[in-house]
Amino acid sequence: MIEIDWIAFLEVFVAALAAALLVVGFYAIALRLLVRAGRAPVVAPAEFTDAITVITPKEARKAEKAAAKAARKSPLTEGQKRLALLGAYVSFGLCGLAVVGGIILIIIGR
Amino acid sequence: METAALIVVLVIALALFFDFTNGFHDTANAMATPIATGALRPKVAVLLAAVLNLVGAFLSTEVSKTISHGIIREDQITPVDFIPIIFAGLIGAITWNMLTWLLGLPSSSSHALFGGLIGATIVGASILAINFGEVLSKVVLPAVIAPFTAGVIAFLATRFAYLLTRRYDNKPDGRDGFRWGQIFTSSLVALAHGTNDAQKTMGVITLTLIMAGWQSADHADPYPWVIVACAFTIALGTYMGGWRIIRTLGRGLTDVKPAQGFSAESSTAATILASSAFGFALSTTQVASGSVIGSGLGRRGSKVRWNTVGRIAVGWILTLPAAGAVGAVAALVVVWFGQWGILIDSVLALAVILGLFWRSRRAVVDASNAMSDVADSGHAVKVKRNPPPTRRQRRILREQARLRAEDEARRKADAKAKAKAMARRDAQERAREDALARAARNGRGGAK
Numbered sequence: 001m002i003e004i005d006w007i008a009f010l011e012v013f014v015a016a017l018a019a020a021l022l023v024v025g026f027y028a029i030a031l032r033l034l035v036r037a038g039r040a041p042v043v044a045p046a047e048f049t050d051a052i053t054v055i056t057p058k059e060a061r062k063a064e065k066a067a068a069k070a071a072r073k074s075p076l077t078e079g080q081k082r083l084a085l086l087g088a089y090v091s092f093g094l095c096g097l098a099v100v101g102g103i104i105l106i107i108i109g110r
Numbered sequence: 111m112e113t114a115a116l117i118v119v120l121v122i123a124l125a126l127f128f129d130f131t132n133g134f135h136d137t138a139n140a141m142a143t144p145i146a147t148g149a150l151r152p153k154v155a156v157l158l159a160a161v162l163n164l165v166g167a168f169l170s171t172e173v174s175k176t177i178s179h180g181i182i183r184e185d186q187i188t189p190v191d192f193i194p195i196i197f198a199g200l201i202g203a204i205t206w207n208m209l210t211w212l213l214g215l216p217s218s219s220s221h222a223l224f225g226g227l228i229g230a231t232i233v234g235a236s237i238l239a240i241n242f243g244e245v246l247s248k249v250v251l252p253a254v255i256a257p258f259t260a261g262v263i264a265f266l267a268t269r270f271a272y273l274l275t276r277r278y279d280n281k282p283d284g285r286d287g288f289r290w291g292q293i294f295t296s297s298l299v300a301l302a303h304g305t306n307d308a309q310k311t312m313g314v315i316t317l318t319l320i321m322a323g324w325q326s327a328d329h330a331d332p333y334p335w336v337i338v339a340c341a342f343t344i345a346l347g348t349y350m351g352g353w354r355i356i357r358t359l360g361r362g363l364t365d366v367k368p369a370q371g372f373s374a375e376s377s378t379a380a381t382i383l384a385s386s387a388f389g390f391a392l393s394t395t396q397v398a399s400g401s402v403i404g405s406g407l408g409r410r411g412s413k414v415r416w417n418t419v420g421r422i423a424v425g426w427i428l429t430l431p432a433a434g435a436v437g438a439v440a441a442l443v444v445v446w447f448g449q450w451g452i453l454i455d456s457v458l459a460l461a462v463i464l465g466l467f468w469r470s471r472r473a474v475v476d477a478s479n480a481m482s483d484v485a486d487s488g489h490a491v492k493v494k495r496n497p498p499p500t501r502r503q504r505r506i507l508r509e510q511a512r513l514r515a516e517d518e519a520r521r522k523a524d525a526k527a528k529a530k531a532m533a534r535r536d537a538q539e540r541a542r543e544d545a546l547a548r549a550a551r552n553g554r555g556g557a558k
Contacts, residue, residue: 003243003247004243004246004247004251005247008388008390009251009252009255011384011388012259012381012384012385012388012390013259013263015380015384015387016259016260016263016377016380016381016383016384016385017262017263017266017380019376019380019383019384020263020264020266020267020373020376020377020380020381021263021266021267021270023295023376023380024267024270024271024372024373024376025270025274027271027288027291027372028270028271028274028275028369029274030287031274031275031284031285031287031288032274032275032284034284034287035275035277035281035282035283035284040281040282040283040284040286041284041286041287041290042282042286063282063286066281066282067282070281070282096294099294099298102380102383103169103301103383105387106169106170106305106383106386106387107169107170
């Protein structure tokens with residue numbers, strides 16, 4: 001009789017889902033807060049490749065201008081912007097902690 | 111005894127070569143997306159993948175234990191006689207791996223390894239020597255379930271990422287920042303790859319050492335030198351194989367946005383790392399492909415290209431039996447010709463290695479030898495360039511249309527009222543003028 005541990009599959013799914021959503025969630029919140037803080041990231045590609053999603057330097061400059069314009073029109077006060085920036089850094093930190101925590105769990109489980 | 115030792119050394123060398131080809135073949139899994147979205151320079155990406163594969167190999171040994179203490183029933187075999195069977199299984203795995211690579215067919219290094227070992231064991235030993243329960247629960251079922259798991263997780267993660275960063279006022283949404291994040295997540299995928307794939311070779315070497323009596327069967331963990339050798343070999347393979355990714359970039363994954371790539375990689379890394387902790391021997395290629403398809407579906411207006419999905423799935427399904435058949439033939443040669451059979455298999459392995467070397471020296475890269483199976487998965491989902499609006503966007507659009515219509519109606523009503531007023535004023539003016547004219551006429555008549 002072949003015994004299959006279905007619970008283990010469920011555990012893998014739940015653990016992977018939780019880990020992925022934590023990492024993606026914290027990172028996305030951090031980006032959102034960066035935008036609120038008036039520092040919308042415009043990241044030009046490391047190297048221009050064949051991929052169509054990669055933006056050209058001209059497009060990057062245009063995006064930077066749009067980000068700066070949006071930041072100038074932000075309804076937040078300076079204090080609120082600083083708070084949003086702090087929140088963004090905390091979110092980035094939590095995202096990193098989620099990953100480190102996961103890896104530590106794997107090492108401990110050895 | 112000397113011959114047995116020589117065969118053990120041969121098996122270890124062949125296992126390490128398999129490890130090298132695994133790294134060589136699978137660099138694309140970790141680094142195709144960040145290079146495609148421009149998150150990383152190709153050379154940096156490949157170096158990073160190599161280093162993290164090295165680190166990942168030291169993190170866990172659960173998968174290694176599955177192979178060395180799970181899939182073969184040691185009570186059904188004669189240990190020393192089984193070493194040439196492992197050798198034949200590795201020949202099957204490497205030959206199938208290289209063949210699919212040369213023909214550009216989607217395949218999985220891990221399943222090639224399992225297929226080769228199982229096929230060789232059935233022919234060289236006995237069908238009873240396979241622990242089918244363990245093979246089913248730790249190899250076959252994870253192989254079937256993992257791509258779906260990764261796909262579902264990637265789908266949800268992509269939706270989540272877009273939901274959290276969506277803006278309704280057409281101002282910058284900051285999603286470009288996911289490009290930074292991809293450096294982080296692709297590193298995690300490389301780490302996960304090292305954790306799962308390097309261990310498969312560790313498991314094969316440990317199994318060989320146990321069969322040769324050089325390691326106690328009670329001692330499940332691989333020796334430190336085995337871990338170090340496998341870690342460095344997979345890292346070297348990853349680094350050496352990386353240059354091909356640079357050339358295959360434009361071929362696939364051309365429509366992967368940074369937010370989508372970030373979510374897909376997070377899902378791949380989370381699935382592989384969680385599975386490694388449970389000792390499930392997964393195919394990282396299949397998990398990464400499942401994630402790319404799932405994250406593509408997570409974008410609005412996307413559709414599955416079932417033909418592409420079907421082609422990839424057929425390649426996956428074929429890998430295990432096909433590598434098993436090659437392993438079985440190699441084992442048959444050993445069974446028929448004994449030590450001469452090992453020599454024949456060695457010559458065959460050498461021919462495959464030389465074929466690989468000869469092929470890799472050729473600069474031509476086209477559909478027949480491009481090896482990014484994950485990139486192929488990028489074509490499995492068709493995403494509209496202008497996706498349909500979300501429910502909230504539709505509500506906003508409806509509201510804007512309603513306001514525009516109200517504005518238009520008000521303007522029309524104003525214009526109508528203005529025209530009416532003007533007409534009334536004109537009529538009054540005309541009436542006054544008529545009255546004045548009449549009065550003037552009456553005045554002149556009275557004077558006469």
